[in-house]
Amino acid sequence: QSALTQPASVSGSPGQSITLSCTGTSSDIGTYNYVSWYQQHPGKAPKLMIYDVTKRPSGVSNRFSGSKSGNTASLSISGLQAEDEADYYCSSYVSNSIRWAFGGGTKLTVL
Amino acid sequence: EEQLVESGGGLVQPGGSLRLSCAASGFTFRTYSMNWVRQAPGKGLEWVSYISSSSSTIHYADSVKGRFIISRDNAENSLYLQMNSLRAEDTAEYYCVREGTGSYLKPWGQGTLVIVSS
Numbered sequence: 162q163s164a165l166t167q168p169a170s171v172s173g174s175p176g177q178s179i180t181l182s183c184t185g186t187s188s189d190i191g192t193y194n195y196v197s198w199y200q201q202h203p204g205k206a207p208k209l210m211i212y213d214v215t216k217r218p219s220g221v222s223n224r225f226s227g228s229k230s231g232n233t234a235s236l237s238i239s240g241l242q243a244e245d246e247a248d249y250y251c252s253s254y255v256s257n258s259i260r261w262a263f264g265g266g267t268k269l270t271v272l
Numbered sequence: 273e274e275q276l277v278e279s280g281g282g283l284v285q286p287g288g289s290l291r292l293s294c295a296a297s298g299f300t301f302r303t304y305s306m307n308w309v310r311q312a313p314g315k316g317l318e319w320v321s322y323i324s325s326s327s328s329t330i331h332y333a334d335s336v337k338g339r340f341i342i343s344r345d346n347a348e349n350s351l352y353l354q355m356n357s358l359r360a361e362d363t364a365e366y367y368c369v370r371e372g373t374g375s376y377l378k379p380w381g382q383g384t385l386v387i388v389s390s
Contacts, residue, residue: 197375206381206383207380209379213375252317257329258331260307261307261377263318264316
């Protein structure tokens with residue numbers, strides 16, 4: 162069982178905006194602003210899309226944005242494109258000894 | 273280009289051992305903490321182990337504690353994972369990942385597949 166909870170699947174049409182959620186606890190997401198999001202296409206390694214809740218690494222489209230409220234973090238994707246179809250994983254720093262918790266992943270389908 | 277390349281995966285019998293390696297290039301390896309993260313077939317990501325830049329701090333997930341050993345050689349720009357007493361549930365793609373200022377994981381290697389089966 163994953164430490165963070167994500168919906169198994171989300172779908173949207175090209176051009177639409179969607180939001181993926183990630184629910185943790187007061188011990189992880191609720192305490193630390195070290196929430197990150199990873200995109201994974203089939204057969205590929207995960208790719209960092211958002212870090213520190215809202216920051217975008219260089220090269221990541223500004224259609225991707227992150228936010229957090231309480232114990233829940235969100236990843237929003239605007240202007241949905243076919244290439245956005247992938248699995249998305251959220252992650253949060255937990256503690257010095259446990260280090261990183263991941264969500265179970267959300268499969269995004271672009272209809 | 274910052275790059276991580278894993279090797280050493282393969283088929284091993286239950287109870288056996290395997291040593292994974294990760295070669296780093298394109299960045300100053302000795303200044304970064306590193307992690308191993310795994311992904312069972314069709315499943316999500318699971319953090320496995322962490323090692324600080326100087327190897328002074330090491331942590332493991334409960335699922336591998338006492339069986340896996342993480343290490344690094346900063347002179348060789350390499351990260352290792354010694355896996356002992358392997359179980360079927362250790363079957364996964366194993367990724368070598370750099371930790372960025374303690375707040376994210378990037379870059380990721382391409383992964384190396386470990387299959388534990390008789």
